Amino acid sequence: MSDTHSDGGDCTRHRTAVTEAEVEALVRGICFKTGPPRTLGVELEWLVHSRELPQLPVTPEQLEAVYATLRAVPLVSALTVEPGGQLELSSQPAASLMECVETVSADLDTVRAVLAEDGLCLTGIGHDPWHTPRRFLREPRYDAMEACLDRTGPAGRHMMCTSASVQVCVDAGHEEPGPLGHARRWWLAHQLGAVLVAAFANSPLLGLRPTGWQSTRQLMWMEIGAGRAGGPSLDGEPRAAWARHVLDSPVMCVRRDSGPWEVPEGLTFREWTRSRSLGPPTRADLDYHLTTLFPPVRPRGHMELRMIDAQPGEDGWLVPLAVTAALFDDPEAAESAYRTVKPLAERALNLPAPHNPLWVDAARHGLADPELREAADSCFAAALEALPRLGADTRVTDAVAAYRDRYVARGRCPADDLLDRLPTLDPHRSRPGTTRGTTAHGRKDIRT
Numbered sequence: 480m481s482d483t484h485s486d487g488g489d490c491t492r493h494r495t496a497v498t499e500a501e502v503e504a505l506v507r508g509i510c511f512k513t514g515p516p517r518t519l520g521v522e523l524e525w526l527v528h529s530r531e532l533p534q535l536p537v538t539p540e541q542l543e544a545v546y547a548t549l550r551a552v553p554l555v556s557a558l559t560v561e562p563g564g565q566l567e568l569s570s571q572p573a574a575s576l577m578e579c580v581e582t583v584s585a586d587l588d589t590v591r592a593v594l595a596e597d598g599l600c601l602t603g604i605g606h607d608p609w610h611t612p613r614r615f616l617r618e619p620r621y622d623a624m625e626a627c628l629d630r631t632g633p634a635g636r637h638m639m640c641t642s643a644s645v646q647v648c649v650d651a652g653h654e655e656p657g658p659l660g661h662a663r664r665w666w667l668a669h670q671l672g673a674v675l676v677a678a679f680a681n682s683p684l685l686g687l688r689p690t691g692w693q694s695t696r697q698l699m700w701m702e703i704g705a706g707r708a709g710g711p712s713l714d715g716e717p718r719a720a721w722a723r724h725v726l727d728s729p730v731m732c733v734r735r736d737s738g739p740w741e742v743p744e745g746l747t748f749r750e751w752t753r754s755r756s757l758g759p760p761t762r763a764d765l766d767y768h769l770t771t772l773f774p775p776v777r778p779r780g781h782m783e784l785r786m787i788d789a790q791p792g793e794d795g796w797l798v799p800l801a802v803t804a805a806l807f808d809d810p811e812a813a814e815s816a817y818r819t820v821k822p823l824a825e826r827a828l829n830l831p832a833p834h835n836p837l838w839v840d841a842a843r844h845g846l847a848d849p850e851l852r853e854a855a856d857s858c859f860a861a862a863l864e865a866l867p868r869l870g871a872d873t874r875v876t877d878a879v880a881a882y883r884d885r886y887v888a889r890g891r892c893p894a895d896d897l898l899d900r901l902p903t904l905d906p907h908r909s910r911p912g913t914t915r916g917t918t919a920h921g922r923k924d925i926r927t
Contacts, residue, residue, distance in 0.1 A: 511780070516807065519572070526607050527602070541599070563639060606695045608685070634699040638696075645789055645799045647804070664782065676786050678846060679787045680845040680892040693842065703773070706729045726748050743757065791896070
């Protein structure tokens with residue numbers, strides 16, 4: 480949600496009006512840039528909590544101070560802040576898995592050291608189990624976003640302010656068909672995405688109460704609605720399908736150089752180009768519109784996989800990054816993943832993700848779903864075979880193997896650990912001064 484240019488720059492660039500046909504051509508040209516898969520990236524969102532008492536809210540003044548310090552610290556990754564005060568680190572495009580891992584790991588060490596000086600820590604959970612949504616950023620973009628999303632209920636505020644994820648970015652792929660072809664990778668991302676939701680589900684709580692969903696974060700995305708957080712139909716060619724989706728999705732807001740931004744209701748971008756009821760849309764308006772669509776797989780020249788909950792532990796994020804990289808960028812693993820998830824596609828009923836039965840089951844049940852567990856087991860096996868071919872070191876391969884043994888092989892996910900530890904998360908049972916890494920009851924802490 481913080482992936483936008485500065486407001487002033489966007490409001491003054493590309494003033495030329497665009498037609499419906501021009502929008503379709505532009506979207507086709509900029510959202511799938513094909514070529515051999517060469518780069519990889521990761522975007523890590525984290526909840527920021529008190530290191531000793533995570534159930535206590537961090538004040539806006541604390542967040543302001545620590546983020547001011549962090550902005551002065553040299554990092555390779557881009558550091559941004561989400562609407563609720565979550566911290567996000569976005570890697571630069573890396574030429575290899577290990578380059579991405581090493582760079583982001585070093586940046587995380589730096590960030591954690593700064594936070595620790597203020598008694599704060601990063602917490603890897605998909606949805607905050609303690610706190611209700613509270614907006615930290617007060618900017619026109621987020622004022623408009625909140626007003627728009629409030630029309631569909633409270634899910635939007637939860638998504639904006641109390642959720643966190645691991646987002647893996649892979650190249651779009653070859654123009655030609657085959658395991659690394661862009662059409663195959665686009666299809667794979669939407670079917671494998673459900674397996675990733677289930678395998679890495681880590682948000683079963685809301686207000687310290689089980690929601691009945693292993694990934695409450697994914698539930699919130701679904702409740703926002705298909706127009707804002709849904710994907711396109713997988714019928715036909717990916718560029719054409721995405722262009723149609725962009726044109727037929729509702730406009731979140733119309734930016735103004737001064738004063739509050741307008742939040743139209745029910746106006747699609749296609750209708751805006753035809754009616755010009757709010758003034759003719761420009762190329763800058765199109766660029767901005769693209770940043771207000773949040774499908775689980777978002778094409779931005781590359782493909783951004785947005786469905787994975789934030790993971791526990793200092794190195795938990797390594798596992799979804801490594802598994803996804805292996806299944807997309809190693810030809811043998813990509814072919815194996817394609818064969819594995821192909822039978823699952825029938826459960827989607829040809830409906831767009833995440834609003835189809837396959838994705839709903841993944842978010843609700845995690846790997847307790849037998850078919851998703853079997854698919855995850857096969858995908859992890861393929862990834863472990865492929866990782867050495869991608870140059871992964873033992874730190875990465877050992878982390879993936881340990882995750883497979885702890886969770887996948889047992890039909891579990893990190894959400895199950897949170898549910899098991901629920902009594903220790905109750906603030907009435909917490910004691911100050913507990914050693915970091917364990918709770919007052921001697922169980923491993925969920926914080927990093």
